[in-house]
Amino acid sequence: MITIKGLIAILLTATFINNYVLQQFLGICPFLGVSKKLDQATGMSIAVIFVMMIATLVTWPIQTFLLTPNGLGYMQTIVFILVIAALVQLVEMVLKRYIPALHASLGVYLPLITTNCAVLGVCINNIDSEFTFAQAMFNAFGSGLGFLIAMLMFAGIRQHIEDCDPPESFKGLPITLISAGIVSISFFGFAGIVDNLFG
Amino acid sequence: MNKLSVLTKGIIKENPVLVLVLGTCPTLATSTGVTSALGMGAATTAVLICSNIAISILKKVIPDKVRIPCYIVVIASFVTLVQMIVKAYAPALNTALGIYLPLIVVNCIILGRAEMFASKNSVVDSALDGIGMGIGFTLTLLLMATIREAFGAGTWAGIPIPVLIDHPISIFTMAPGGFAVYGLLIAIVIKLTSGKAPRRKSFDCEACPSAAFCGRGSCDDLDLSKKEVAAE
Amino acid sequence: MTESNVRKDFVMPIAVLTIICLVMAVLLALTNNVTAPIIEEAEKAAAAEARAEVMPQADGFEPVDVAAEDLPGSVIDVYKATNGAGYVVQLAGDGYGGKKTLKVIVGVDADGFITDTKVMSHSETPGLGSRVAEADFNDQFNGLDESGLSGIVTISGATISSNHYIDTVKDALAAVETAKGAE
Numbered sequence: 001m002i003t004i005k006g007l008i009a010i011l012l013t014a015t016f017i018n019n020y021v022l023q024q025f026l027g028i029c030p031f032l033g034v035s036k037k038l039d040q041a042t043g044m045s046i047a048v049i050f051v052m053m054i055a056t057l058v059t060w061p062i063q064t065f066l067l068t069p070n071g072l073g074y075m076q077t078i079v080f081i082l083v084i085a086a087l088v089q090l091v092e093m094v095l096k097r098y099i100p101a102l103h104a105s106l107g108v109y110l111p112l113i114t115t116n117c118a119v120l121g122v123c124i125n126n127i128d129s130e131f132t133f134a135q136a137m138f139n140a141f142g143s144g145l146g147f148l149i150a151m152l153m154f155a156g157i158r159q160h161i162e163d164c165d166p167p168e169s170f171k172g173l174p175i176t177l178i179s180a181g182i183v184s185i186s187f188f189g190f191a192g193i194v195d196n197l198f199g
Numbered sequence: 200m201n202k203l204s205v206l207t208k209g210i211i212k213e214n215p216v217l218v219l220v221l222g223t224c225p226t227l228a229t230s231t232g233v234t235s236a237l238g239m240g241a242a243t244t245a246v247l248i249c250s251n252i253a254i255s256i257l258k259k260v261i262p263d264k265v266r267i268p269c270y271i272v273v274i275a276s277f278v279t280l281v282q283m284i285v286k287a288y289a290p291a292l293n294t295a296l297g298i299y300l301p302l303i304v305v306n307c308i309i310l311g312r313a314e315m316f317a318s319k320n321s322v323v324d325s326a327l328d329g330i331g332m333g334i335g336f337t338l339t340l341l342l343m344a345t346i347r348e349a350f351g352a353g354t355w356a357g358i359p360i361p362v363l364i365d366h367p368i369s370i371f372t373m374a375p376g377g378f379a380v381y382g383l384l385i386a387i388v389i390k391l392t393s394g395k396a397p398r399r400k401s402f403d404c405e406a407c408p409s410a411a412f413c414g415r416g417s418c419d420d421l422d423l424s425k426k427e428v429a430a431e
Numbered sequence: 432m433t434e435s436n437v438r439k440d441f442v443m444p445i446a447v448l449t450i451i452c453l454v455m456a457v458l459l460a461l462t463n464n465v466t467a468p469i470i471e472e473a474e475k476a477a478a479a480e481a482r483a484e485v486m487p488q489a490d491g492f493e494p495v496d497v498a499a500e501d502l503p504g505s506v507i508d509v510y511k512a513t514n515g516a517g518y519v520v521q522l523a524g525d526g527y528g529g530k531k532t533l534k535v536i537v538g539v540d541a542d543g544f545i546t547d548t549k550v551m552s553h554s555e556t557p558g559l560g561s562r563v564a565e566a567d568f569n570d571q572f573n574g575l576d577e578s579g580l581s582g583i584v585t586i587s588g589a590t591i592s593s594n595h596y597i598d599t600v601k602d603a604l605a606a607v608e609t610a611k612g613a614e
Contacts, residue, residue: 025228078275177382181375276455287469369558
């Protein structure tokens with residue numbers, strides 16, 4: 001099955017090779033801000049996966065069936081950001097009303113994601129890469145999964161940084177950024193994974 | 200506050216990247232080379248000045264309830280304008296910046312200045328603030344790009360640098376180099392100002408403009424608000 | 432709730448937001464009218480320049496109409512030089528950094544020899560695989576035909592990227608054969 005193989009290749013590429021946080025620098029704010037505790041990091045990442053997939057579910061058809069056929073491709077940025085913002089609000093309301101348990105665990109993270117560049121990045125990326133709908137959905141899921149993995153790895157490491165005693169000037173953000181750099185080196189190990197598995 | 204300090208505070212005292220720590224994503228992503236850093240800086244500055252002016256003019260008209268959506272529409276429109284102009288007149292820059300060009304719309308610096316400054320100050324002050332912050336952003340990007348390109352590729356804006364060109368340390372232009380150089384620069388700023396600058400100790404919501412959406416003071420309070428929600 | 436409150440709380444916000452959206456949309460549409468033809472022109476010029484670069488002896492190009500299923504999967508476009516100097520093939524080959532990420536343009540003369548190859552974009556490892564874009568490596572291809580490709584010296588430390596590049600060039604040669612047959 002060539003198509004399923006292709007979809008999995010897209011998924012793995014998005015997760016490991018083009019990791020949004022550690023290789024493409026998208027979504028750095030939540031990566032640095034909400035990675036202090038493992039449970040928060042997990043909650044945030046699951047919310048990101050969720051929003052990325054819903055955003056793709058909506059923006060891909062908008063671009064393909066509304067904007068492009070009418071020559072309105074230039075409205076992409078403005079339409080996408082508004083749609084994502086409205087969507088996040090809507091999802092929060094729906095969750096609160098119908099699935100309060102899920103809202104209790106994800107709800108607080110949802111508003112934080114509205115202006116997250118990783119979410120808008122996925123939507124634009126899907127269009128730029130000329131993905132089909134299925135490919136776009138796999139790309140969105142893979143990107144979110146990559147975010148989750150990066151967050152979990154980094155949350156674990158940050159708990160150790162808290163116990164360290166770096167020079168005064170490095171305390172706080174600088175040492176965190178340098179650690180992020182080291183974590184991002186580890187992702188180089190994945191560079192050839194898709195090529196070797198599906199070559 | 201005199202006009203000059205409104206203009207210059209963005210360059211050093213309230214440098215958006217190194218002191219306020221806003222706009223981290225484009226800073227890390229486009230500082231791989233001097234040319235793309237300058238392009239990104241110029242594009243962001245243009246959007247920042249335009250959106251600051253527009254929002255300052257409209258500040259009395261925009262109802263408080265829908266101010267954030269209004270800001271987003273204004274900012275997104277200017278980003279699209281810049282995108283069209285860059286595509287038409289500087290296609291090479293468009294290729295170099297790629298996805299980061301439309302993503303200027305979610306650059307925290309722009310929404311942050313709209314919310315924190317332009318919505319409260321006069322048109323002239325807002326324009327000056329935009330110019331100052333834009334220059335501060337561009338200069339910081341340029342500094343980072345100079346370090347990364349010189350050590351990583353041995354060139355400056357494509358011009359070979361003697362000695363360094365023979366020994367490129369390519370990790371500087373790759374993702375880990377971006378994080379490390381950024382961390383080092385912030386550490387240097389902290390050392391130089393010896394804590395005098397309004398330093399952000401951790402990366403919480405205090406200066407994050409998205410705090411306006413979530414209505415929470417700090418990401419550290421997430422646990423607390425979670426309990427509240429659960430208790431409802 | 433009094434009538435003025437309704438106005439203040441609901442009508443005004445919606446009206447202002449709508450007006451801002453409309454004004455901005457008109458502004459964008461006007462700018463688009465001005466820039467769209469320039470953007471199209473610039474894209475055409477860039478593509479034409481890349482084609483001319485790999486085959487300077489051609490005076491112009493026209494697209495060749497070949498069914499996609501007859502061509503290798505990596506081929507995007509095949510162009511024929513109007514003065515019969517040869518063909519230019521645009522491809523998106525597989526790279527070490529992912530499927531269809533190694534975008535290459537290859538010029539092939541009428542006798543099946545490569546005139547020049549050029550990397551348009553790639554996501555190979557910087558400093559290693561990225562060297563396929565350097566002249567040291569890809570100038571080796573100039574003047575070769577299918578049989579000569581076995582003599583290419585791969586980049587040390589980037590054998591896989593090098594081999595992907597060779598495979599992509601092979602696809603280009605195959606596409607030219609197909610294009611010749613189609614006429």
